[in-house]
Amino acid sequence: MxxxxxxxxxxxxxxxxxxxxxxxxxxxxxxxxxxxxxxxxxxxxxxxxxxxxxxxxxxxxxxxxxxxxxxxxxxxxxxxxxxxxxYYRKPRVVLLVSKFGHCLNDILHRVASNNLRIEIPAIISNHEEMRGIVEWHGIPYYHLPVNRENKAEQEGKLLDVVSAHKADLVGLARYMQVLSTELCQELEGRCINIHHSFLPSFKGAKPYHQAHKRGVKLIGGTAHYVTADLDEGPIIHQAVERVDHSMTAEDMVEIGRDIESVVFSRAIQMHCEHRVFRNDSKTVIFRR
Structure with a gap:
């Protein structure tokens, strides 16, 4: 210090x-x-x-x-x-992303605009789609494709990157891979995920399509700490948007992307400002 x-x-x-x-x-x-x-x-x-x-x-x-x-x-x-x-030290946040870049782009813009006081020393992806925008921002990009055969090996490399860059936090910016129990335990309390639904409703894959099928009138996004139990980690931040019967599942996906971006960035900010306290399966949040 x-x-x-x-x-x-x-x-x-x-x-x-x-x-x-x-x-x-x-x-x-x-x-x-x-x-x-x-x-x-x-x-x-x-x-x-x-x-x-x-x-x-x-x-x-x-x-x-x-x-x-x-x-x-x-x-x-x-x-x-x-x-x-x-107070003046910027936490170091390594982001993980797959093919959808809305949450990643929102974070990058906030950091570049000095609206989010963090450093992003590295970004990891299992795809190549986000390399251009990441390298344009001057951030190292690590491509670690994952399949059933190499999952353990790639998660080991992922941890090596996190460790090498002395990350305080890992953010899953729509990283579409289920982390192993071992990796979840290793990142306990310092890994945040954005899930594209208002948890605890519609866990797992394609939650907007699940919501559309049930005819819900509100959709949302949830940022939570990652645990070994999928989409069960302590909730940090949530937001919702009203929808109606005329909207398709794809309409909901589009609306949801805006919600996810805001919820994810605010959760990262709250954690990095040391406003989030674990309280068993819940959190205590001190607002700004």
């Missing part, structure tokens, strides 16, 4: 009990830190407490090591899982 960094995000998850907020804020005040935003939530069902604090560093809190030495007593007292994040 840079010695010059002065703004941090502190995230905390712990059992809910009396005195957490007072202890954390008193500690920061005693160290000369200036809190600019504090968000908290105590879940009465899971009995877990979640907290996100943005602060300007004080006289002795300018590195993670210095902070850890001083904060350890409070962390231990409340059995906290806590992390200190450099």
């Amino acid at each position: 840079s010695e010059l960094s002065k703004t941090f995000i502190l995230t905390i998850t712990c059992p809910d009990t009396f005195g957490i907020v007072a202890s954390v804020t008193s500690f920061l005040a005693d160290e000369g830190a200036f809190v600019t935003k504090l968000e908290q939530f105590g879940d009465p069902e899971s009995k877990r407490f979640f907290m996100r604090v943005k602060f300007e560093a004080g006289r002795a809190l300018r590195t993670e090591a210095e902070f850890g030495d001083k904060f350890a007593a409070i962390g231990n007292r409340f059995s906290m899982q806590w992390h200190l994040h450099d």
